[in-house]
Amino acid sequence: MKLKSLLLMSTGAALAATAVAAQDMADSMTIVSWGGAYQSSQINAYSDPYQEMNPDVEIVWDESSPEAVARMRAMEEAGNVTWDLVDVVAADAIRLCDEGLAMEVDHDEMLAPADDGTPASEDFGELIVSDCFIPQIVYSTTNGYRTDVAEWEGRTPEDVCALFDLENFPGTRTLERRPINNLEWALLCDGVAMEDIYDTLETEEGIDRAFAMLDTIKEDTIWWTSAAEAIQFLADGEAVMGSTYNGRLFSAIVEQDQPIEMLWDAQVFDIDGWVVPADLPDDRLARVEDFLVFATDTQRLADQAAYISYGPARASSAPMVGTHAELGVEMAPHMPTNPANSERVIVFNYLWWADYRDDLDARFQAWLAQ
Amino acid sequence: MSDATAGNLSQAAAESRRTDAEQTGPMLAADGRPLKQSLNRALRAQKLRALALIAPLLLFLLVTFVAPIVDMLFRSVENQIVSETLPRTVMALEDWDETDLPSEDTYAALAYDFREAAERRRHTRLGSRLNYEQTGLSSIFRRSGRGIDDVGEVYADQFIALNAAWEEPATWVALMGDPDWIAAQAEWAATEDTEAREPSFRLATGIENVLPETADAYRSFARAIQAEARNPDSPVEEEPWNTVYLALYRDLAAAPASAITGYSGPEEALLREAADAVSGFETVNLRETFAEIEEGWVEMPVWGTIETFSDPYTAGYFLASVDLRLTPQGIEPVDENQRIYLLLFQRTIVLSLSIMGLCVILGYPIAFLLSNLPMRTSNLLLILVLLPFWTSLLVRTSAWKVLLQQQGVINDVLVWMGIVSDGARLALINNQLGTVIAMTHILLPFMILPLYSVMKTIPPSYVRAAKSLGATNWTAFWRVYFPQSVPGIGAGCILVFILSIGYYITPELVGGRTGIFISNRIAFHISDSLNWGLAAALGTILLVLVLVLYWLYDRIVGIDNVKLG
Numbered sequence: 001m002k003l004k005s006l007l008l009m010s011t012g013a014a015l016a017a018t019a020v021a022a023q024d025m026a027d028s029m030t031i032v033s034w035g036g037a038y039q040s041s042q043i044n045a046y047s048d049p050y051q052e053m054n055p056d057v058e059i060v061w062d063e064s065s066p067e068a069v070a071r072m073r074a075m076e077e078a079g080n081v082t083w084d085l086v087d088v089v090a091a092d093a094i095r096l097c098d099e100g101l102a103m104e105v106d107h108d109e110m111l112a113p114a115d116d117g118t119p120a121s122e123d124f125g126e127l128i129v130s131d132c133f134i135p136q137i138v139y140s141t142t143n144g145y146r147t148d149v150a151e152w153e154g155r156t157p158e159d160v161c162a163l164f165d166l167e168n169f170p171g172t173r174t175l176e177r178r179p180i181n182n183l184e185w186a187l188l189c190d191g192v193a194m195e196d197i198y199d200t201l202e203t204e205e206g207i208d209r210a211f212a213m214l215d216t217i218k219e220d221t222i223w224w225t226s227a228a229e230a231i232q233f234l235a236d237g238e239a240v241m242g243s244t245y246n247g248r249l250f251s252a253i254v255e256q257d258q259p260i261e262m263l264w265d266a267q268v269f270d271i272d273g274w275v276v277p278a279d280l281p282d283d284r285l286a287r288v289e290d291f292l293v294f295a296t297d298t299q300r301l302a303d304q305a306a307y308i309s310y311g312p313a314r315a316s317s318a319p320m321v322g323t324h325a326e327l328g329v330e331m332a333p334h335m336p337t338n339p340a341n342s343e344r345v346i347v348f349n350y351l352w353w354a355d356y357r358d359d360l361d362a363r364f365q366a367w368l369a370q
Numbered sequence: 371m372s373d374a375t376a377g378n379l380s381q382a383a384a385e386s387r388r389t390d391a392e393q394t395g396p397m398l399a400a401d402g403r404p405l406k407q408s409l410n411r412a413l414r415a416q417k418l419r420a421l422a423l424i425a426p427l428l429l430f431l432l433v434t435f436v437a438p439i440v441d442m443l444f445r446s447v448e449n450q451i452v453s454e455t456l457p458r459t460v461m462a463l464e465d466w467d468e469t470d471l472p473s474e475d476t477y478a479a480l481a482y483d484f485r486e487a488a489e490r491r492r493h494t495r496l497g498s499r500l501n502y503e504q505t506g507l508s509s510i511f512r513r514s515g516r517g518i519d520d521v522g523e524v525y526a527d528q529f530i531a532l533n534a535a536w537e538e539p540a541t542w543v544a545l546m547g548d549p550d551w552i553a554a555q556a557e558w559a560a561t562e563d564t565e566a567r568e569p570s571f572r573l574a575t576g577i578e579n580v581l582p583e584t585a586d587a588y589r590s591f592a593r594a595i596q597a598e599a600r601n602p603d604s605p606v607e608e609e610p611w612n613t614v615y616l617a618l619y620r621d622l623a624a625a626p627a628s629a630i631t632g633y634s635g636p637e638e639a640l641l642r643e644a645a646d647a648v649s650g651f652e653t654v655n656l657r658e659t660f661a662e663i664e665e666g667w668v669e670m671p672v673w674g675t676i677e678t679f680s681d682p683y684t685a686g687y688f689l690a691s692v693d694l695r696l697t698p699q700g701i702e703p704v705d706e707n708q709r710i711y712l713l714l715f716q717r718t719i720v721l722s723l724s725i726m727g728l729c730v731i732l733g734y735p736i737a738f739l740l741s742n743l744p745m746r747t748s749n750l751l752l753i754l755v756l757l758p759f760w761t762s763l764l765v766r767t768s769a770w771k772v773l774l775q776q777q778g779v780i781n782d783v784l785v786w787m788g789i790v791s792d793g794a795r796l797a798l799i800n801n802q803l804g805t806v807i808a809m810t811h812i813l814l815p816f817m818i819l820p821l822y823s824v825m826k827t828i829p830p831s832y833v834r835a836a837k838s839l840g841a842t843n844w845t846a847f848w849r850v851y852f853p854q855s856v857p858g859i860g861a862g863c864i865l866v867f868i869l870s871i872g873y874y875i876t877p878e879l880v881g882g883r884t885g886i887f888i889s890n891r892i893a894f895h896i897s898d899s900l901n902w903g904l905a906a907a908l909g910t911i912l913l914v915l916v917l918v919l920y921w922l923y924d925r926i927v928g929i930d931n932v933k934l935g
């Protein structure tokens with residue numbers, strides 16, 4: 001009797017607690033992402049299972065990540081932030097954090113620990129590049145080349161310097177229309193050691209050196225602004241070699257069976273993840289926090305890798321990466337973090353670029369236009 | 371009889387003269403009011419009614435069109451962020467001679483400002499702003515945000531070692547707080563109303579005469595922690611920042627002994643004890659403290675940049691838009707390898723003019739044909755003109771990619787016909803030619819439609835008359851028809867030119883590296899670099915440029931000569 005009433009009471013209390021918690025959370029949430037295959041992987045791995053658990057919650061997806069920084073500033077100025085959770089690259093997260101537009105988060109307090117109890121901040125490790133940033137995936141900007149170029153007479157590019165080797169690998173290149181990555185590769189192929197790249201770029205001579213190297217392929221390069229363009233150039237044979245995101249190359253090679261091959265050498269690691277807009281109302285923040293605990297746990301991050309070839313940001317998720325959800329291919333060999341692929345990696349120096357981006361971008365665009 | 375008539379007449383004339391004389395003033399209406407006034411009244415009602423009718427549109431335009439543009443243009447000169455974030459530093463820098471690093475007082479001002487900015491998380495925002503002017507400032511500000519907490523710690527420790535009361539928030543509240551505020555705060559704390567915010571901190575009267583810097587630093591501390599959006603703190607519960615102790619030390623060390631002994635008020639004994647002890651305190655050099663936090667604080671260019679951009683309004687953005695730079699030494703051209711905006715302005719105008727010219731050349735015959743064909747055929751052709759007009763811009767641009775690229779349809783056909791060799795395929799896209807081709811196609815309807823509607827109104831009998839009087843076909847066209855179609859050309863040109871000068875999606879997709887317009891840089895600064903000031907300045911220049919060209923057009927051709935139909 002006593003036990004029964006105790007049980008009843010505790011169940012009642014638990015019910016009441018859930019009721020209170022549910023009351024405090026908003027019923028809808030706007031998540032901003034990049035659209036395309038990447039957003040589908042998030043819907044499959046995070047939001048569909050979450051909505052199964054919380055059928056009352058409505059999730060609205062917005063494909064505005066490419067202009068997220070500007071939109072969030074505009075919303076903040078207008079005093080009406082309509083977004084709840086925003087997917088951005090690490091460099092944008094740093095910028096948003098600097099501008100006070102993103103909320104600072106305590107990773108250990110907000111996110112689930114790994115299955116073995118490792119706190120979130122250790123599980124994500126160095127990928128937490130900003131106090132506002134919750135890492136999600138590791139992707140890389142790397143190169144791909146066509147396998148059917150007759151002029152190459154059977155030679156295949158071995159390393160990233162094939163980009164600058166017009167003699168052995170003639171043809172049009174396609175590179176991103178911004179200084180980031182291109183300057184690093186140029187210096188690397190001009191004989192600068194990997195660890196000295198950023199020190200060299202801080203000097204005027206170093207910058208000149210990088211641009212001189214880029215000068216050698218300036219006339220043979222189409223400069224892209226959206227990653228889809230790069231794939232289109234490669235697939236149409238407009239370009240024989242070029243850089244884009246590894247996931248885009250994966251889908252061109254594996255899913256669409258194009259005659260393209262990966263060139264993993266000197267891939268540039270970059271991170272993509274969530275930021276929460278600053279000063280959300282309490283009920284919306286509670287909903288976002290609830291979603292984040294679920295969507296960034298070890299299993300969910302590993303699940304996402306079944307839909308897209310980006311490496312999960314948690315160390316504890318890596319062993320759980322399985323096969324592609326539709327094609328059944330083993331995903332691990334296609335991950336940028338796979339040991340065979342990451343023998344030589346440039347780690348994108350976010351904080352350095354946060355300082356030098358404005359200056360070098362002006363220089364790069366002037367160089368391009370002339 | 372005739373006399374009588376004459377008399378009557380003269381009487382009537384006299385009568386009318388008399389009434390005229392009576393009304394030398396205003397003419398009267400039927401109701402006796404002056405006619406002008408009564409007319410005005412009737413008209414005013416009409417005008418008001420008309421105004422009321424257009425009021426919704428007027429308001430709509432003001433709110434959604436004029437106000438945002440003015441607001442955006444205003445950003446091109448606005449620069450309040452520096453003086454708002456670092457007010458004391460900016461004041462202290464006013465009499466800095468720029469020959470050597472600023473004085474210790476300036477560093478103290480920086481410490482107070484920066485501590486508050488870091489609490490309100492504004493320092494990194496200022497860092498991003500100043501990084502547009504000088505590379506590296508962004509991380510100097512970001513890193514200093516972490517180190518600023520410790521500035522003044524050495525004084526805090528010594529004051530607390532001297533008397534533990536200095537550690538107590540209550541001591542500080544009693545010393546600094548206005549008695550009324552203390553009472554209001556206590557009342558607020560007692561109500562337990564979680565919705566109401568704590569009353570904003572107020573300084574005790576007179577305290578800023580005794581301890582000027584401390585009072586200022588403490589108020590800044592109290593207001594900043596109260597203002598925190600999510601978890602506001604109360605000065606009643608929080609120990610002040612280390613910079614407040616720094617200020618206290620500086621005040622006590624600088625004040626004449628009489629100022630402190632003359633002070634009577636709360637905590638006067640504690641203050642006197644401290645005043646006697648400060649001469650024996652261990653001191654630190656603030657400049658060195660800042661150098662330890664971040665090397666940049668002892669570099670002249672950093673201070674030069676802060677000084678140069680400390681005014682609430684700056685010409686810096688406009689200078690940057692014409693490849694100039696505001697430096698502590700004055701206005702300088704930017705390095706040759708960074709000049710881009712003048713080149714892009716020039717390129718935008720030249721390409722827009724060529725696109726406009728091509729549209730006239732291509733559009734004129736089409737419009738002529740359309741207006742001279744029978745209705746049924748011309749309607750069909752008109753639909754063909756309008757169809758691409760209704761198709762999405764992106765789709766049309768992508769279609770041009772498929773056609774024009776080196777492995778594209780046109781090149782394939784040319785290679786197949788043997789006109790060009792496979793190794794020498796034509797570069798038709800990803801250069802200026804690509805931009806001109808794609809944009810001419812996209813903007814062509816804007817030329818054809820006004821031309822067509824003007825040509826439709828030209829009576830065919832004029833040309834027939836000219837011919838019957840012996841004119842050749844060419845003379846009849848050139849001397850009679852063409853002059854009548856000029857208003858259509860004018861309207862089309864203005865439309866096409868103004869639209870093309872602001873295009874950026876198409877140049878971005880097909881322009882390669884040489885076919886980029888100035889709008890592409892504006893878009894970049896709006897959405898990527900977040901340098902909205904520079905974007906606004908570039909936009910303002912573009913707007914002024916368009917208005918100047920419009921004015922020139924008006925002077926040369928005359929704006930009355932523009933007809934849309």
